[in-house]
Amino acid sequence: MLNILRHITQEVNAASGLQDALEIIVRRVRDAMGTEVCSIYLRDPGEERFIFRATEGLNPEQVGIASLAAGEGLVGTVAEREEPLNLENAETHPNFRFFPDIGEESFHAFLGVPIIHQRDVLGVLVVQQAQRRRFDESEEAFLVTMSAQLAAVIAHARVTGAVLADARSASAPAKIGGVPGAPGIAIGTAVVVSPIADLYAVPQRMVDDRRAELSAFRHALYRVREDIEAVADNLGGELSREDHALFDVYLGILDDSSIGREVVSLIREGHWAQGALSQVMIEHIRHFERMEHSYLKERAVDVKDLGTRVLAYLQDSDKRETQFPEQTILVGEELTASSLGEIPRERLAGLISVRGSGNSHVAILARAMGVPTVMGAVDLPYTRLEGRDVVIDGYNGTVHLNPRPDVLAKFEEVLVSDRELNKDLEALRDQPCITLDGHRMPLWVNTGLMADVTRSLEQGAEGVGLYRTEVPFLLRERFPSEEEQRQIYRNQLQAFAPRPVTMRTLDIGGDKALPYFPIEEDNPFLGWRGIRVTLDHPEIFLAQVRAMLKANAGLGNLRIMLPMICSIPEVDEALELIHRSHREIIQEGIEAEMPLIGVMVEVPSAVYQARALAKRVDFLSVGSNDLTQYLLAVDRNNARVADLYHSMHPAVLQALRLVADAAHAEGKNVGICGELAGEPEGAVLLLAMGYDILSMNATSLPKVKKALRNVNLIEAKSLLEEVVTMDDAAEIHHRLESFLATHGMEKFIHNPVD
Template identity: 60%
Template sequence: MLNSLRSIVQEVNAARDLPSALGIIVSSVKSAMRTHVCSVYMRDDDGGYVLMATDGLNQNAVGNVRLAAGEGLVGRVVVREEPINLEQAEAHPSYQYFPETGEERYSSFLGVPIIHQRKVLGVLVVQQVEQRRFDEGDEAFLVTMSAQLAGVIAHAEATGGVNSGKNEVATQARFMGVAGAPGIAIGEAVVIAPEADLRSVSFKPCEDVDLEIAFFQRCLMAVREDIKGLGAQLKERLNREERALFDAYLAMLDDASLGGEVTERIRKGANASFAWSEVILEHEQIFNSMNDPYLRERATDLRDLGRRVLAYLQESNRKKRVFPDKTILIGEELTASMLGEIPKEKLVGLVSVEGSSNSHVAILARAMDIPTVMGAVDLPFMQMDGRPVIVDGYRGAVYSDPNEHILKHYTAIDLEEQVLFKGLEALKDLPCETNDGYRLPLWVNTGLMADVVRSLERGAEGVGLYRTEVPFLMRDRFPSEEEQRSIYREQLAAFAPLPVTIRTLDIGGDKALPYFPIEEDNPFLGWRGIRVTLDHPEIFLAQVRAMIKASEGLDNLRILLPMITNIPEMEASKALITRVYKELVEEGYKVKMPPVGAMIEVPAAVYQARELAALSEFLSVGSNDLTQYLLAVDRNNARVADLYQAFHPAVLRALQHIVTEAHAEGISVSICGELAGDPGAAILLMAMGFDMLSMSATNLPKVKSVIRGISSTLAKDLLAEVMAMGNADQIRERVEQALNDADVARLIRPMGSDDFEE
């Protein structure tokens, strides 16, 4: 059964569209289970379930037989969300007969639900003429098969339904990812891919078939000449059998082989690059599925040939590339260098299939105020080029080919954002205080010099978090002590005399340096943060020396230690910092010992907050990591993103505990995660007693406006009310209701976009 399952999964994954995949499944499962019928029912837009594919029942019934949830045996599988295994189906009270299917001959019935992220997407059914109780092995096989099918159907739903087979994304498609940088972008998709990457070629319609075929033939001819040249160069170094590989390459390029298949696809409307990549990938899949090891290895040869031809095909395309005025850049894995290829004034949005909100490109996007979605794993990005697209950087949503209703909605949000921010500019020089006089300083998180100007323009009163890993990420080696000193000096001088909190190197987790790779099965619970730098004191000492030297004459440095989980880590870190300070004083530098603080971002630190506070001059909460560790949810994983709830009662209670413990030791406590930049959450954090909030410069004006629009009494009453609640969704609703009553709800998020469903 296991071999059958692997074989079916391989075929399904190679299918070009959903109908093909369903056809493969029903025929293959019927054969593997040696039964008479296999059928798939899928949920429709009205919540019912339609027969979408069958091998054994009348084909005329496909698309015509529909059951409501709870109706018939199929409907009962949906309601129960578990398999139903019957020896005599017609005797069951839920049995319902549909004459058009011709199923009256079948007695045995086994149906299993197809479930994806807690939703029943369909039902997979097998039937047999004889009375037969399908055994546990049969049931387990079908359950496993349905789990595989769930991903296929979910992807089809994400792309707007069944693929038409014309290499097009259906209109009104919505894809979910992870919010990378806030904002709304409306523009035209431009797909960018690494050079000669067969899996990253976008579909473009062919405008002149004859010209495209001629161009393709010229590229083939160029590759033929290259291969002949390679063969000649290696003639003396290879035996006759090995030289035959080059002859095989040349044969594959003939019109009777790959060249002919590609030409046929160009005639049907595809551009040469896309047609070539499709043909190569299909043949590669065939080779990979072969049992013979020698033939499987030929897939490597095919890929090599494919890349050689694609490089020629893409060279011409790159020379012709013109970026639209409102470019939304889309790629499998965007990089900083890709952003640099597009004129700054034309780039309005970013979408990356891979990556997280902490990826290098996401950090850059936030610094550049470019709405961004990361981790859009279901996005068929190769087919997006030239399409109208909306990027919702608040929710992590991407809309392809939006209809008039969606476009109108997001255009209104975009316009409201522009008007709103213009109105908030006047708040720059006003204090952040409630209407009854409670003062709360707002600081900013930075990582690039580009952040500095925006932060000061928006009224920042200090830096709560300067991410030193950003300069490390931008190099191909560790920056020297002097390079670091120069970078830190710029930040400290730009904000002086305002305080600047510089965090020591925080790598690991989802932040890996290309020249210092950390390969781990579970990086978030592995070698990261202070664990890395204490294990490599040469890195830590050089960085601390650079920080303290940079503060000479300014004295506005604060040092923050990431990922502290126990007292010995804090003691060891402070001992090294003290050693550096004393050495610099002995060397003649006129510097002061900077305040040192612990970052509270793991549960262990929450429950040792008092002890850590006793060893620190301040505490700073990293709410992003703290939330994901408390809830055991990877916030960059789109599959569980809805479980990452910053308003979760456990998170709020942990935050209140930290403030209480820090104040009991007489030190200040700030918060520098995304939660601080949420205007609704900021009200609760203020009421808890946080001494300052640190956020992106983008969010600062909104938070200030909300705080200035309410009273501290309202905030404290609201906190007392929500701390007694046990449901995160109810807490968020109550906060929004309170701010709506205070007439500041529009600043929480534009026009209630989180609740919008097309």
């Protein structure tokens, strides 16, 4: 059964489209189970009906015509209950409904299982048989397993179908979930960035100059032939005549009489060379991969290698300048900061990355630039989006393709509202953040790049609550020297002086791996990261701290913060190294004062030892993003469980309150530098808990200032006492939205648009 499952999944993955995938499934499942009928019904999101989409054994003329509502008939019952239905005699079931034209009157045994992807019922997979019998446990288990295996493939194929459909057709809109990267709404035209020599990431484009594309393709073929012939010559003395003949076969694949001819044909139809090559090569790779014979299946590797070689030369020779529309939505499998630099800032409207997280370098940069971004959109058929109209919801982490007119109108309203709000907030830049009853709340910013500095100061930042020192490390191909670090840190400290700048010591590991210092672990978020790495490598830690202390000479606005602290001994060891660095600096004749030292509270153990930690350091700062992740056991960068990540979860709020009380019990300040601090409703609760500093991305600062200036501390404390009695994050979130609305801040509420 495992082999059958694997073969069917491979074949479906290689399908050219949704209908092809469905037909493969019903044919192969019927054969594998030895039944007489296999059919698939898919839900139409627009009509909320389950459409008869593919069959082996029933009337094919009813495909696309017959349909049922949820709860209607046996198929609708399976969909409504979201569980299998196994019947010996289907027509005796009270929900049975007879379709006279579908041809199932002679089939009595019925087994239907729901097709579910991320809690969304996509459809129902059904097998039927004339014999009156109940399908046995192994058969039911096989069909359930098959349904679970194929759900993601069907979801992806359905979205791809929506993308490929003509925009004027009645095709269903597609909504793809991801992870919020940077807040905001963007409506624009997709421009796809393809990585170097990846056949599967080449966007499809049409061109006018077909002659130039043909010339480029033939030149690339010539270069690849040269490479292969050179390799054959170099190995000539080590290979037998039979082995050497393999190179002739290799070269023959590219001949005009073979794959090369198909590529040329597509180019002559108007496809650009890279897209034509990608399309033909992928088709042949899938053809070989579907073959049962192991020797022939291995030819897929050869074809892929050849295609990659040709593509690399095509990309190298393609020096044409990309045209960026007025409202460019940059799309890619894994966007990088360098790809942003190629686009004029005034044309960049938004970003979508299939891979990556809210902590990715590109997401950090996007927040600093104020560019709406969605990361981790794993189901997005990004290579098909070139030139398409796309809507990004950076608040909720969703991408909308082919949105209905009413949905598009809602997003346009939000976009206009955001622009008006930003204009209103500009007047608050030089105003202090003081509540209606006179409580002062300092608002600081999170930074990592010099690009953050100007924007932060323009928004009225009073200090830096988190400077991510790992960013300069990520931008290099080696560890920066102590002097290079000193210059970088000096620039940050000078830019904000005399405002305080809190520099976090190197925080790598988890989803932040240095290319020249790889950390490969099965569970990186619970592995070697943060302070654990730098304490194991004191040479890295000491050099960084010395650079910070030297950079602070004559300024005195440095604060040092230790990440991922789990225990008291870690703090003691780090403090010893910091004091050692300070002594070394003094011995060098540099007048460097000892800065304030703080600890980040990011893991549950630190919450319960917060008071003991506060005794040893000058301040505490909660990293609410990681703390929420660890408390809830939810990877916040994983789109599949993103809906389980709630910063307003009752457990999170209780932990935040514990930390604030513990710090104040020792007479120490406590701040917070997670995304929660940058949410107006979250800021109100943190104010009530007694947090002394809120640190956020610069884009969020004006909204938080506006929110806090519209409330008084007594109201906020009353609200806090109310929500801590609630057991559900959604209930808490709704109560906070209601509070904002009653205080004239309904424009800050961004609910998902369906």
